[in-house]
Amino acid sequence: MALPALGLDPWSLVGLFLFQLLLLLLPPTTAGGGGQGPMPRVKYYAGDGRRALSLFHQKGLQDFDTLLLSGDGGTLYVGAREAILALNIQDPGVPRLKNMIPWPASDRKKSECAFKKKSSEELQDSYLLPVSEDKVVEGKGQSPFDPAHKHTAVLADGMLYSGTMNNFLGSEPILIRTLGSQPVLKTDNFLRWLEPDASFVAAIPSTQVVYFFFEETASEFEFFEKLHTSRVARVCKNDVGGEKLLQRKWTTFLKAQLLCAQPGQLPFNVIRHAVLLPANSSTDARVYAVFTSQWQSGGTRSSAVCAFSLKDITRVFEGKYKELDKETSRWTTYGVPDISPLPGSCSVGPSSDKALTFMKDHFLMDEQVVGTPLLVKSGVEYTQLAVETAQDVDGYSHLVMYLGTTTGSLHKAVVSGDSSAHLVEEIQLFPDPEPVRNLQLAPTQGAVYAGFSGGIWRVPRANCSVYESCVDCVLARDPHCAWDPESRICRLLPTPIPKSWKQDMERGNPEWACANGPMGRSHPPQSRPQIIKEVLAVPNSILELPCPHLSALASYRWSRGTAAVPEASSTVYNGSLLLLLRDGVGGLYQCWATESGFSYPVVSYWVDSQDQPLALDPELAGIPRERVAAPLTRVGGGVTLAAQRSYWPHFLTVTVLLALVLSGALIILLISSLGALRARGKVQGCGTLPPGEKAPLSREQHLQSPKEHRTSASDMDTDNNHLGTEVA
Template sequence: MPGAALRLLCGVLLPAAVLRAEPLPRVAFAAGDPRRPLARFSLPNVSDYDALLLRGDEDELYVGARDRLLALAVGGPGPPLATASLPWAPTAEKASECAFKKKSQETECFNFIRVLVALNRTHLYVCGTYAFSPACAYVDLENFTLVASGRGQPFLDGKGQCPFDPQHTHTALLVDGELYAGTMNNFQGNEPIISRSLGGRPALKTDAFLRWLAADAAFVASFSAPGDDKVYFFFEETADEFDFFERLLVPRVARVCKGDVGGEKVLQKKWTTFLKAQLVCAQPGRFPFNVIQHAFALPRRAGRADFYAVFTAQWQAGGSAVCAYSQESVEQVFEGKYKELNKESSRWTVYGGPDMSPRPGSCSVGPSSDKALTFLKDHFLMDGKVLPGRGEPLLVRAGVKYTRIAVDEPRGLAGTAYRVLFLGTADGFLDKAVELPGAPHVVERIQLFPAPEPVKNLLLAPGKGLLYVGYSGGVLQIPLANCSGYRSCAECLLARDPYCAWDGHNRSCRPARLAGAHASGWLQDVETGQPAAACHRGRSGAAPRARGGPDGAAVETLSPPLHAVVRLPCPRRSALAAYAWQQPGEPPGAAAALLPDHTLLVLMRRGAAGAYRCQATENGYTWTVAHYLLREPAGAEEAPGRPAAGHHRSYWPQFVTVTVLLAVTLAAAACVAFGAYHEQLKARRKVRGCGAAPPPGRPEKEPLRAEAPPPPAAAPPARCLQLRDADADDGAERLPA
């Protein structure tokens, strides 16, 4: 195995000190939990709500589904409402051709909308698989109808812009009126392409003959930062530069320049600025996460961006990682050394020749630089690797497969910008995590669907404070924050949610954006999550108490009868907290039992009354999450057998006495019956033993010698004779005359 492939696989098999502990979601919500409300939208007989596009004012959401395009009114307090619906199914002829090509009429021969972009304020541009014959069309937003193209045709050829197969991944981006797409360019699904179309300039694409892309390249995302002159594509493909014993996938980032117009003599109608490099997302001492699932670009100032991507491992099931890359680190690799294929050894090596000016692949290369273009035809792969910002994954989760990512950047009370990651999984969960200097903090996990199914798309509406989730059965509208779910100052600060802060005036956890410029009386601590000093100081300025504090739960008074079993639940407000019960009397009495979910079972008897508190300790702070007051049972101080007036009498002692007596009686009866049955069996064995002698004329055993006569048979006992005679007499009496 070559050393390069070994290093890629093992991700540096060094004795890594101690791997960072996996962060757990602080709170989790099951599907349909009223504490985390979700608004759902769906239509009968419509499925695969995969493509999402939000209008600039975030008041209208366009959804591309199977055979249909929808317009939804969103952003209001209620669920999304359909305002327009545009059917767009393939013709019967196209569906028949699709079936003739051995494709399924139940699952594949439909028009799955894959490209959905806004050309301007009045028109959309959409493309669909159209029964394995990709087609595109313009949509007039005024009447929400398909309009004819400039050539008078209702549909345009979508080859190179949209995949044939709905299962193939793809990406499309509209920049300055031009569509940049990464998709499969043929029916067989073995010709990937990065193309540019629409607009007034000549269309460009990658060169399939030069194998700039492996036949199995799968695109997941594309970006262009505002003010930047480049477009980036994220994808995965089989690595040709590694001589490995099996198919080795490698995540990539490719770059093309917006000003590229193709070559005049060399690379005509082809990209003259195409370059690609390898992405690395690995932990020391572990297999790398080499399968990219999705990527997201968070714009920064001056035309820069940070890229976030989610990965899984090719050889390890059930694990995901999130890695973040700066645009500067990507550009640094594209400005580095090239790789080239040695035709004699068929191995990829580092190019060691002289530098060229202008640099091949740079955005300054013009159409007349034939020398640079000829060089680029064989030197499109960079030698350097793009490493994550921290040198390792930002977040690693075992047993989880992330499929989508979206990143928001809200500002806290002090004006600090925090990055919040929204991660969709393959089994229908949504994780919300905050990127912090030390380690990420997973605020919550939400189960989106009752039955497991993958999250197909995530779209942020930060101005409205909403997140939209596309899946096979519809669209979900989810508030970015759940501040009202935190009942106390301590819980509000321990959540470490940048969207939430404690309003000391209204004594409630509310969205931090409501504080405005004047945030006096508001509390927030995203970095450390220390509520002790902040919450007490915000209350009265007093020093914090070691137990309880201002965040104690409301007291619930119970009056159970004597000998009753009382169930005292302890709500798990946080998975990161440790829970313990305080009971009357130390140590706790033997009349209490603790269940695995921290529920306390108390048997009410004399002396069991008093205060029971379930306390949680998280991040060094202890507070009460449940407080119960059990009153002395009625009749506990009365004489035995005399119930107190006005209270129900307890029949527990009588019940126990009767039960014990009944059990003893049944046991004695069983013993007597068993003894009688045993004696009967013994008598039967004795009677059967009398008839054991062989019948007359048949000796029991032949003599060994003929001259020795057999011994005479022993006479049976007198009792046996009497029994046999009696039997014979009985039989004689029954004979007919």
């Protein structure tokens, strides 16, 4: 920072001195980081009024874990602890309770859980009506014994396909089909089709099969530690089990490895959730899944979203198998057996004994299902996701992903045409961190519902009204939002889409998209602002000019007219400009944002002195003005104007600390000097007194025995021997 010029008045010198002390006091500005990967452009904290959310909660109920949307999209079915709810979500406000079925655990079951050392938490806060036990259906194999066990289930063609734990200890995973007219089938635990630690996350039905997505220990790899891997398993809907072999067992069970990794990087080997996006006219059906890694990079977890083509999954299940060599305990490639139809295929009629014998040991496919990474981000653990497609003003479709985190945030990500994702926003749903339990997208209602321990949040899938200008609306790159030049408002895209509305999803550059709008600029950015905030201050005051950071992706800088701000009397802290108001430092101050190669003024201030007002700049004539009271601190005498935030306590703190430090240094210096003088005096007093000096006045010292002042030869020998021992 430049040195102050000489010839200033005393108050100006005091102001410069205190300004320098303020700069020393302020902590260094740290760049906000959310880990590597795309950053959310806008972040809303819990309770932020700019992002209006609606909360449904019911007294006495908790753990809103399971969400299911009705066929007409107007009812949301919720599975909570000891209750099932039906919510009316047709209105845009808070969901309303339509009906509720209390379903508490019986006293006998609660006693059994407590006896088996399970938590007795269910014994508390139960205000629900009891249900007679003759109406309760046995849920073994269909639901877990412990809520901590990850499980999944799906209804397909009137049958329930479940993946859960089949025992109380959680060491016997099972895939089972119940209900409906087909026979009950399940996996064979003795054949170890599933590892004991299998953890199920999703079940997705298709035309002929049902896919299960889960994570388990990888037995086919030799690794120095317990290696996790993500799987997709497949069973056929028309499977009826074997007649002699594999009775009441799956005869079509197959599983394959899912691979989600970046080139040259460790894979994301732990799957957390998966959803299916059906095929449309332009794309095939795809499965989108969220992964984390069992390894931490830099002490933080990482997450990834990968896309898997349903065609690739089908092709892998029609390929080669793996076989376990029982002598070496190694898995090898078997190839394609000479059996027709192919074992594990959804053929009509019972399979042959040869095919069933083959299926007992060849349930693992040789090839991996390789996914395409769409979003990779460190420092975040995604738990749930929901996906949809959105059409922009040009007719192109974009993939929109809603991602829930372990800390209770919701990310909205958009995938561009080049398969790269950008984060539109981050919404912190809960004031205290807790995982998002479930996400359910309601397209007809334009909302996403997030379940957690205390209720359900209704989150509108877009927040267009927060973008107050065409520039901000276009830079957001939200396919649900576009700028309406007639009403001069950023609006939700209607159907059909008006051709005059403005967007730029690929580049996010408003230079041409807003050329004809109210914020349009057909030339490079100009310094002429849209509105000027007038700040009237007294001399020798420290003025704070805030700069609202509308985007976390933009870089910000300050300018004074067409030049840079004066370094000797200003500094930038947390985006705000701290300005020491001296003679000649008034005028136009602007905070500029640069994003996607486009620069625009975020805010403009006209700083003027109360004693010597500046003449109005003719180039700024006609621009609307608004008088504001900016936070400032008076350094000299006089009255402080609009002191919303005063830095005077900081000055006092610095002064007191400086005085304490100087006093402490002085005391230490004095103590050190006195210690040196005492040591010097002791050294000088140990020898024989020079002639002419008097003997010591201390009578005790004078009367001491001569024995204490002498050293005998025996004592010297003893000391010499002791010293020699220590040296040796």
